[in-house]
Amino acid sequence: MKKLERARWRCRRGLLELDIVLQRFMDEYYAKLDEAELGQFETLLDLPDNDLWDMITLKETGNGNLQPVLRLLQKV
Template sequence: MTASPNTLINERDLSKLKWRCRRGLLENDLFIERFFRRHESQLTEFHAEGLRQLMDLADNDLLDLMLARKEPSDDLARPDVQAVLAMLRTPQ
């Protein structure tokens, strides 16, 4: 049985997701660390899939999205990616 998109991710999957989110640019790491500090206890499979999609990007493309220099298009113009980007972009 597969998990519902609204199901909170378990500790093991969260750990794997954090490892997957390690980046080469310090700026990206800072955004992502802040994201996990704020949201890790409420991350769902929906959020995890959006984050996985973003992690497939090159570092500079990811940074452009997080800084709102660009908006997601094509395959990234999807609700899970948009939701995670909004969470990543929220200051403080």
């Protein structure tokens, strides 16, 4: 449960668009992620807002290891 609360807190970002996407992702997909995907999500949350937003909006491809979670973020 603490992991979920911590992730929700980390999803609060400076870009409104990013906040919206991350909150929707949390509501729809977070509970279904396996350990590897949770690690990918944590790595994505470590990125600066603009870099993460560029990856979600396909302006940058990013690390291939992050693609499974990144694809889920792009669906929201």
